[in-house]
Amino acid sequence: MQVLKKIKVVLGGDTDNDGVLDNIDICPKVAGPVENSGCPWKDTDNDGVADKFDECVDVAGTVANKGCPEVVVPTVEVQATLNAYAKTILFNSGKSSIKTESNKVLAEIVNILGEYPDAKFSIEGHTDSSGGDTLNQRLSDARANAVKAYLVKNGVDEFRLSAIGFGETRPIATNATSAGRADNRRVEINLVK
Known part of the structure; x- marks a missing residue:
């Protein structure tokens, strides 16, 4: 564990502890996945569903409805x-x-x-x-x-x-x-x- 910390310090560190070294992390102070260069996935409507999975990017919805609002229908x-x-x-x-x-x-x-x-x-x-x-x-x-x-x-x-x-x-x-x-x-x- 100490060896890994020393390697991270020598190579540029990992300030946000997301597994992406600071020297290649586009967002070094905010944790994000390696696939997105160390940045969190964008969530334009702040509904908790990342834009890449959100079928209604500009309107807040639910995870269960793929980021789209639930449609209330008449009984x-x-x-x-x-x-x-x-x-x-x-x-x-x-x-x-x-x-x-x-x-x-x-x-x-x-x-x-x-x-x-x-x-x-x-x-x-x-x-x-x-x-x-x-x-x-x-x-x-x-x-x-x-x-x-x-x-x-x-x-x-x-x-x-x-x-x-x-x-x-x-x-x-x-x-x-x-x-x-x-x-x-x-x-x-x-x-x-």
């Missing part, structure tokens, strides 16, 4: 509430314009989405089978985009939302009754996994 119950609200959004007949009586429920949706700032959602428009396939496809797409536009205008980050119309292709009830057709005319807001 199954919250997702069900979102869709219960979304199904009550009303549109003018045959149009994508949202009726003003839907503003209260849309405000509730904005609040719920605000509780999950990192989660992404798909806004899905659906129609009944009245009218032609092409018309229904366009209408469902326009309605999904109208809801997205409303949410963005009211503070939801547009990059968290996508909008798509499915026309009459995904009915949840029979189109043979007026009640069934009413159920099929809907908007859904689903978590993107």
Whole structure:
């Protein structure tokens, strides 16, 4: 042990005791691995995950999530509430314009989405089978985009939302009754996994 200390002193010492001699240690007063020339690995966001392993270098996260923040996602119950609200959004007949009586429920949706700032959602428009396939496809797409536009205008980050119309292709009830057709005319807001 004494011989090793003498050799270190003669060759330049190892002030930070990291195994890299001071004469080749780029950071002689701070311990770091030999692979990084005696300097600690850089950690830009100070989250404890070295930049070389950090998948989100500029945002603090967790070791378990590779340096990225944990994304809080809504529970199954919250997702069900979102869709219960979304199904009550009303549109003018045959149009994508949202009726003003839907503003209260849309405000509730904005609040719920605000509780999950990192989660992404798909806004899905659906129609009944009245009218032609092409018309229904366009209408469902326009309605999904109208809801997205409303949410963005009211503070939801547009990059968290996508909008798509499915026309009459995904009915949840029979189109043979007026009640069934009413159920099929809907908007859904689903978590993107």
